[in-house]
Amino acid sequence: MRAWKELTTTGRLGRAGFWLRNVVALPVCLFVSIGADSVIGPVAGLVAAALTTLFLVSTWGRRLHDRGRSAWWLLLTAVPVIGALALIVDCAFLGPRASAQRFGTPPGAALDYRTV
Numbered sequence: 001m002r003a004w005k006e007l008t009t010t011g012r013l014g015r016a017g018f019w020l021r022n023v024v025a026l027p028v029c030l031f032v033s034i035g036a037d038s039v040i041g042p043v044a045g046l047v048a049a050a051l052t053t054l055f056l057v058s059t060w061g062r063r064l065h066d067r068g069r070s071a072w073w074l075l076l077t078a079v080p081v082i083g084a085l086a087l088i089v090d091c092a093f094l095g096p097r098a099s100a101q102r103f104g105t106p107p108g109a110a111l112d113y114r115t116v
Contacts, residue, residue, distance in 0.1 A: 022092075057074060060087070064091060
């Protein structure tokens with residue numbers, strides 16, 4: 001059920017995964033949305049657009065978790081220009097914060113089950 005995880009905001013996402021999703025997967029999702037709208041019809045386009053929106057909220061929400069912030073910070077996009085720019089700088093260019101532990105182990109951290 002890995003595909004379903006791509007549509008939830010739980011977990012964390014490193015900077016490389018964030019860029020990969022926005023540079024590779026997002027154009028594919030947009031192409032499918034536009035194609036579904038023009039080939040199948042507006043209902044299919046609306047469904048594809050809704051799934052693309054869920055994918056974006058999931059990607060940005062998990063990246064915010066890596067930064068130690070809640071996914072509620074996505075509401076900053078309601079502030080024209082400044083809110084979106086602040087999110088882009090925060091998510092795309094800054095690394096993980098030390099206070100980000102409340103959202104789980106850092107991305108790439110191996111869990112060690114051995115005790116000494």
